[in-house]
Amino acid sequence: MNRPWKTLSSERLARFEIFSVRADRSVSPDTGFEKEWTILETPDWVNVIPRTPEGKIVLIRQYRPGAGRHTVEIPGGAVDPEDGDPMEAARRELLEETGYRAQRLVHIGTVEPNPAFQTNRCHTYLAEGAVRIAEQDPDPGEEIEVLEAGEEEVRRMLADGTITHALVVAAFFWHALRGGAAPRVDVSPVEE
Amino acid sequence: MNRPWKTLSSERLARFEIFSVRADRSVSPDTGFEKEWTILETPDWVNVIPRTPEGKIVLIRQYRPGAGRHTVEIPGGAVDPEDGDPMEAARRELLEETGYRAQRLVHIGTVEPNPAFQTNRCHTYLAEGAVRIAEQDPDPGEEIEVLEAGEEEVRRMLADGTITHALVVAAFFWHALRGGAAPRVDVSPVEE
Numbered sequence: 001m002n003r004p005w006k007t008l009s010s011e012r013l014a015r016f017e018i019f020s021v022r023a024d025r026s027v028s029p030d031t032g033f034e035k036e037w038t039i040l041e042t043p044d045w046v047n048v049i050p051r052t053p054e055g056k057i058v059l060i061r062q063y064r065p066g067a068g069r070h071t072v073e074i075p076g077g078a079v080d081p082e083d084g085d086p087m088e089a090a091r092r093e094l095l096e097e098t099g100y101r102a103q104r105l106v107h108i109g110t111v112e113p114n115p116a117f118q119t120n121r122c123h124t125y126l127a128e129g130a131v132r133i134a135e136q137d138p139d140p141g142e143e144i145e146v147l148e149a150g151e152e153e154v155r156r157m158l159a160d161g162t163i164t165h166a167l168v169v170a171a172f173f174w175h176a177l178r179g180g181a182a183p184r185v186d187v188s189p190v191e192e
Numbered sequence: 193m194n195r196p197w198k199t200l201s202s203e204r205l206a207r208f209e210i211f212s213v214r215a216d217r218s219v220s221p222d223t224g225f226e227k228e229w230t231i232l233e234t235p236d237w238v239n240v241i242p243r244t245p246e247g248k249i250v251l252i253r254q255y256r257p258g259a260g261r262h263t264v265e266i267p268g269g270a271v272d273p274e275d276g277d278p279m280e281a282a283r284r285e286l287l288e289e290t291g292y293r294a295q296r297l298v299h300i301g302t303v304e305p306n307p308a309f310q311t312n313r314c315h316t317y318l319a320e321g322a323v324r325i326a327e328q329d330p331d332p333g334e335e336i337e338v339l340e341a342g343e344e345e346v347r348r349m350l351a352d353g354t355i356t357h358a359l360v361v362a363a364f365f366w367h368a369l370r371g372g373a374a375p376r377v378d379v380s381p382v383e384e
Contacts (some may be wrong), residue, residue, distance in 0.1 A: 140227070
């Protein structure tokens with residue numbers, strides 16, 4: 001059950017602003033079963049947990065058209081070809097979206113947003129020693145509010161559903177593995 | 193900065209097997225800036241952390257065409273119209289994909305897979321007292337291997353990147369908040 005399916009054909013169906021859609025026809029080497037899969041192609045994404053020298057986490061708040069409301073997240077975006085590597089993309093997004101620059105970035109985890117039908121990965125960085133050095137320089141249409149929150153407050157926002165973006169939750173999972181905000185969260189245990 | 197953008201027009205661009213794409217033109221009430229957004233419409237999704245009476249976690253392993261390889265995940269899928277509610281969808285997916293039924297399901301968290309351009313949410317359930325009661329009944333083309341793992345082993349799979357699906361990582365984040373596998377993960381802390 002380890003062998004990947006063999007792709008018989010792959011056809012670009014449509015190209016949109018932030019992703020493309022293709023149809024892959026492939027066959028299982030174990031059963032011979034053939035199936036056509038709809039695949040969403042995007043560049044890799046990055047996100048960043050910026051931490052100030054005082055230990056505050058830098059969050060952003062912006063309108064998100066998928067959800068149709070403002071959401072609290074961390075800085076992030078797509079890796080551009082000119083970024084070269086994901087860490088550079090993370091550094092760029094941090095600066096553009098918040099005006100902050102960090103002393104150093106540490107890769108703390110990578111997830112696949114949805115391996116069932118998306119090709120890309122999302123790389124998470126902890127940006128240590130983040131301080132504001134410039135004005136924000138967001139993409140057209142991006143109106144981004146920057147807020148600093150203590151680890152305790154971030155913990156509350158994760159537990160009470162203020163932070164809902166799956167990739168941000170995953171980012172704080174990695175942060176938690178390293179001793180950050182989340183592991184100390186104390187909610188009622190599941191009753192037996 | 194709290195008012196949602198006003199949608200001026202919304203147009204279905206394409207419909208695919210598992211999602212549709214639409215273009216929304218909307219305007220910021222704060223700045224008057226107009227922008228067209230590409231939006232991915234899907235049903236809500238669910239996933240389930242099944243736990244056996246012995247405290248094992250039930251995982252599945254299957255080929256994922258987005259990633260192009262087999263991945264280790266937890267049971268889950270889309271909420272069908274006939275499910276009525278997400279918890280029923282979770283119960284159905286658990287049974288279809290693993291042949292397990294649980295004594296009870298508890299909603300432990302909800303995330304948005306990507307509020308930037310996806311409309312849907314993913315609801316996570318803990319399925320307590322899960323035992324195998326039937327053969328698997330997967331969708332055509334689904335070949336699903338079922339494995340039981342201790343919380344320690346799940347913890348290792350999360351920390352070492354065996355489990356990479358963002359929505360599964362988020363699910364174990366909620367599980368961790370309730371005292372499950374992850375909070376005891378001990379990796380090297382970030383060096384200062």
